[in-house]
Amino acid sequence: MAVRAAARRGLAALAVLAVLGFAACSDRRDAAPPPPAAALGLPPLPGVPPSAAQVELGRQLFFDRRLSFNGTMSCAMCHVPEEGFASNASRLAVGIEGRSLRRNAPTVLNAAWVRELFHDGREPSLEAQAWSPLLHPHEMANPSPGHVIERIRALSDYAGRFERAFDGRGPSMDTVGAALAAYERSLVAAGSRFDRWRYGGDAQALTPLEQRGFELFTGAARCAACHRVGGRDAPFTDHRYHATGVAFMPRPGRFVVPLAPGVQTVIEADALAPFADPRPADLGRFEVTLDPADRHAFRTPSLRNVARTAPYMHDGSLATLDDVVAFYDRGGGDLEGKSALLAPLGLTDDDKRALVAFLRALDSAALPALVAAARAP
Numbered sequence: 478m479a480v481r482a483a484a485r486r487g488l489a490a491l492a493v494l495a496v497l498g499f500a501a502c503s504d505r506r507d508a509a510p511p512p513p514a515a516a517l518g519l520p521p522l523p524g525v526p527p528s529a530a531q532v533e534l535g536r537q538l539f540f541d542r543r544l545s546f547n548g549t550m551s552c553a554m555c556h557v558p559e560e561g562f563a564s565n566a567s568r569l570a571v572g573i574e575g576r577s578l579r580r581n582a583p584t585v586l587n588a589a590w591v592r593e594l595f596h597d598g599r600e601p602s603l604e605a606q607a608w609s610p611l612l613h614p615h616e617m618a619n620p621s622p623g624h625v626i627e628r629i630r631a632l633s634d635y636a637g638r639f640e641r642a643f644d645g646r647g648p649s650m651d652t653v654g655a656a657l658a659a660y661e662r663s664l665v666a667a668g669s670r671f672d673r674w675r676y677g678g679d680a681q682a683l684t685p686l687e688q689r690g691f692e693l694f695t696g697a698a699r700c701a702a703c704h705r706v707g708g709r710d711a712p713f714t715d716h717r718y719h720a721t722g723v724a725f726m727p728r729p730g731r732f733v734v735p736l737a738p739g740v741q742t743v744i745e746a747d748a749l750a751p752f753a754d755p756r757p758a759d760l761g762r763f764e765v766t767l768d769p770a771d772r773h774a775f776r777t778p779s780l781r782n783v784a785r786t787a788p789y790m791h792d793g794s795l796a797t798l799d800d801v802v803a804f805y806d807r808g809g810g811d812l813e814g815k816s817a818l819l820a821p822l823g824l825t826d827d828d829k830r831a832l833v834a835f836l837r838a839l840d841s842a843a844l845p846a847l848v849a850a851a852r853a854p
């Protein structure tokens with residue numbers, strides 16, 4: 478009896494200790510873990526979850542146009558919350574003073590799970606990545622990290638905020654990068670209808686058409702060879718690089734050019750060629766590794782929330798998900814040496830509809846809340 482009572486007391490004490498310990502832990506770090514439903518379908522968050530103060534500071538920086546050289550550009554102007562944290566309006570990103578970049582702005586949703594950042598994977602850390610757009614002459618165009626840090630020091634609304642979020646450390650290359658990374662790590666956007674269906678035990682969460690799309694995705698259409706779906710979670714990427722030949726598609730032979738309202742002319746593409754700006758070929762992963770096998774290879778992106786992030790591919794050259802599926806149905810672009818995993822698929826119109834319906838079921842249920850929180854005052 479006495480032994481059992483003592484054991485019970487011991488257990489109770491242990492439980493109290495566990496609760497206290499947990500509270501102390503979460504108190505000390507002030508951690509802001511994502512609500513579990515938003516993460517359903519993703520592996521555990523890599524690294525230490527950022528604190529709420531770091532996330533909030535990073536959010537303010539992400540939206541702050543004063544961080545660009547002439548005070549016009551913020552991160553959020555290319556990674557627009559309402560546009561899937563990407564840019565729906567432009568094929569290629571447009572930066573400071575309208576300067577065009579050579580690639581499409583990818584989403585920053587679920588950036589915590591991207592192992593190598595950028596379409597060519599040249600950057601391993603979110604903390605360091607943030608400095609690339611801040612300094613790029615076509616993006617935010619700051620002349621140096623010191624310039625950005627001095628500017629932040631001079632802004633009264635940041636006074637004391639870095640010190641509070643980073644144990645007394647003020648604005649620096651490290652803390653600015655860490656704050657922006659903290660905000661991006663908080664953009665956890667899984668828990669889609671697909672995740673509820675596959676990992677949440679809700680057999681009704683997908684329609685029969687969407688389920689058929691999933692069957693094709695993981696079966697005859699072979700998408701999951703690169704956009705991986707596992708038994709416990711679905712990253713929708715293999716974290717590798719493939720040449721799909723996106724930039725090597727047959728171009729339209731003729732263009733319709735409007736001259737004045739209601740007046741237009743048709744120009745043959747061949748006639749334009751001598752006057753067109755020769756666009757430098759984007760060699761993708763090759764530019765990082767210099768390995769000939771990587772020519773024109775790009776990172777396999779995750780497909781979560783993909784219905785929100787048109788246009789598609791590193792060059793934004795495919796406008797809709799129907800275009801993407803048609804592209805794969807043709808077996809990819811006309812590029813010699815493209816991935817051996819691509820071949821004409823012979824999909825029927827119903828198959829294509831099912832695949833697109835499946836891709837549309839990958840929208841995170843957390844997205845509306847993330848957008849609202851992004852725009853909070």
Ligand code: HEC
Nearest residue numbers: 551552555570571572580581582583594595596607610616
């Ligand atoms: C002018 C538009 C523009 C601005 C401003 C901009 N970005 Fe980007 N961002 C891009 C483009 C384009 C890429 C892809 C570049 C590449 O692959 O070479 C990108 C890539 C990224 C990536 C990598 C995502 C991935 O999956 O690989 C992250 C993270 C990111 N940006 C965060 C930021 C942050 C933080 C800021 C502000 C400090 C910012 N961006 C400002 C256009 C922009």
Ligand code: HEC
Nearest residue numbers: 698699700703719723775776777789790791801805816818
């Ligand atoms: C050989 C590997 C491979 C296979 C197979 C593959 N993909 Fe991809 N997918 C990629 C790569 C790599 C990219 C990025 C290409 C680029 O940026 O130029 C991509 C891009 C995409 C995108 C655009 C995402 C974005 O944000 O721009 C979609 C949508 C997509 N794939 C869907 C599919 C579907 C559907 C299938 C099956 C019919 C499929 N993929 C098969 C490797 C693959």
